[in-house]
Amino acid sequence: TAQASAAPLNALFSPGLRCLTLTLLLMAGLNYFAAQAFTGWAPSFLAEVRKMTPTEAGQILGLQATGSLLGGFFWGWFGDRYGRRKGVIGYFAAAALMIVYLFGMAGTIALSAVSFAIGAMIAANVVWAPWMAEIFPEQLRATA
Numbered sequence: 001t002a003q004a005s006a007a008p009l010n011a012l013f014s015p016g017l018r019c020l021t022l023t024l025l026l027m028a029g030l031n032y033f034a035a036q037a038f039t040g041w042a043p044s045f046l047a048e049v050r051k052m053t054p055t056e057a058g059q060i061l062g063l064q065a066t067g068s069l070l071g072g073f074f075w076g077w078f079g080d081r082y083g084r085r086k087g088v089i090g091y092f093a094a095a096a097l098m099i100v101y102l103f104g105m106a107g108t109i110a111l112s113a114v115s116f117a118i119g120a121m122i123a124a125n126v127v128w129a130p131w132m133a134e135i136f137p138e139q140l141r142a143t144a
Contacts (some may be wrong), residue, residue, distance in 0.1 A: 008143035017136065021144075024132055031091065035122050038098060039064070042115075045102070056108050060115045067119025072126045079127030084134065090124025097121060 012021045042064070046057035071090070079087050097118045105111045136144040 008140055011140055012136070012144060017140075020135070028128060028132075031125070035094075035125070038118075039122075046111075050111070052108070060108065060112050063112050064115040064119035067116035067121075068123045069119075071120030071123030074120065075124045075126050079130070084127040084131030087124040087127040087131070090121040094118050094121035094124070 011017070042061060043057055046052045046060060047054070050057075052060070075087055075090060097114055101111065101114045101118060105114050133141040133144045
């Protein structure tokens with residue numbers, strides 16, 4: 001049939017799904033952009049604002065990456081156990097921790113702990129792809 005031969009990507013933008021698809025694209029794009037902007041800016045912040053040595057900054061950023069790695073496993077388990085939408089908890093926690101990171105932390109040890117936690121919370125994005133796929137009709141889930 002013509003519908004079966006059409007590219008599944010086109011079906012995501014059909015009149016009944018267009019608004020949902022565009023909203024999810026915008027939401028995911030803005031969130032990923034914001035997370036990447038923070039992560040990419042952190043080395044400059046640590047060096048220029050906090051006046052840390054490259055070694056200190058590297059250790060803090062390494063802990064953030066470690067938190068992200070371990071957080072990915074946690075959020076995958078959490079999303080399977082409690083539902084993928086609940087991953088939003090990680091994003092709110094990351095936002096709160098970023099404020100603490102920028103304005104409230106003094107000292108390498110405290111900043112390291114918050115950096116690790118930010119990485120772990122940002123990793124909540126691992127549940128997005130399955131959640132987004134689940135809200136589309138079954139025949140479009142692999143494409144979504």
